[in-house]
Amino acid sequence: MKPAPFAYHRPSTLDEALATLAADPHAKVLAGGQSLVPLLSMRLAQPSALVDINGLAELDTILVDQSVVRIGALARHADVLANPAVRRAQPLVALALSHVAHATIRNRGTTVGSLVHADAAAEMPVVLTLLGGSVRVASVRGQRDIPAAELFLGPLESSLAPDEIAVSADFPVLPTGAGVAFEEVARRHGDYALCGVAAVADGDTIRAGFVSVSDVPTVVDLTGVPAGERGEAALAQLEPQADIHATAAYRSQLVRVLTERVVESAVQDRGVA
Numbered sequence: 001m002k003p004a005p006f007a008y009h010r011p012s013t014l015d016e017a018l019a020t021l022a023a024d025p026h027a028k029v030l031a032g033g034q035s036l037v038p039l040l041s042m043r044l045a046q047p048s049a050l051v052d053i054n055g056l057a058e059l060d061t062i063l064v065d066q067s068v069v070r071i072g073a074l075a076r077h078a079d080v081l082a083n084p085a086v087r088r089a090q091p092l093v094a095l096a097l098s099h100v101a102h103a104t105i106r107n108r109g110t111t112v113g114s115l116v117h118a119d120a121a122a123e124m125p126v127v128l129t130l131l132g133g134s135v136r137v138a139s140v141r142g143q144r145d146i147p148a149a150e151l152f153l154g155p156l157e158s159s160l161a162p163d164e165i166a167v168s169a170d171f172p173v174l175p176t177g178a179g180v181a182f183e184e185v186a187r188r189h190g191d192y193a194l195c196g197v198a199a200v201a202d203g204d205t206i207r208a209g210f211v212s213v214s215d216v217p218t219v220v221d222l223t224g225v226p227a228g229e230r231g232e233a234a235l236a237q238l239e240p241q242a243d244i245h246a247t248a249a250y251r252s253q254l255v256r257v258l259t260e261r262v263v264e265s266a267v268q269d270r271g272v273a
Helices: 016-024 037-040 077-082 084-089 091-097 102-108 111-117 123-132 230-235 250-271
Strands: 007-009 027-030 051-052 060-064 068-072 134-139 142-147 151-152 165-172 179-185 193-201 205-211 217-221
Touching: 007 084, 007 111, 016 027, 016 051, 016 134, 016 165, 051 060, 060 084, 068 077, 068 111, 077 091, 077 102, 077 111, 084 091, 091 123, 111 123, 111 134, 111 165, 123 134, 123 179, 123 193, 123 205, 123 217, 179 250, 193 250, 205 230, 205 250, 230 250
Parallel strands: 007 051, 027 051
Antiparallel strands: 060 068, 068 165, 134 142, 134 165, 179 193, 193 205, 205 217
């Protein structure tokens, strides 16, 4: 199937992109296109226009300082994954990115684009939520930061306004002495996960985030829960659903097994240089 007809704009400045988007409430932003283009081809999305931001070089950035990893809207998954400063400052980002699709997809897809696509079966939304990160968006009205806790509203639904463009995402740097881990199960490498778990252990605080379990990225506090009981404790706060890929019972069992394994890995990772 071919996409429905649409107008195409390739602005040369961010201000031009924002003005173009503001003038058409039915336009969509094109960055990597790894999520949007298949939706266009299946006519699940039929925008009146595409605003291609790939000409905005100022959005192709990866910045790391003592407190945050800031990823620009045009930074490709592969470039973020290969960045040694990102891996040192916030290793959970790299651990999760290594599970995103295939190398071909990572070479073109953007990390920020994955976030605002708001797919709970994707890895990066849960990482942002678990770490308490945020996304910076811009419009003709100015800029604002959206905390991850307020970004994901439902399946494939974010809190961005139609005239806003996500320009960057902030992932807090991992505190000294904290540990992280990530693991997922998929039918084939590169497929969407049937279930995935990310975990952060910081001192006595333990938190886990879940991929492909709920309609939105979901984080569970497991502080104080002893080993061997963490899977059941997590499952008590989740409601795994059945779909064409897995039954609810199978997904629940994955939650039990992966939670125990990933949390223990994060605990063991604490203080490891």
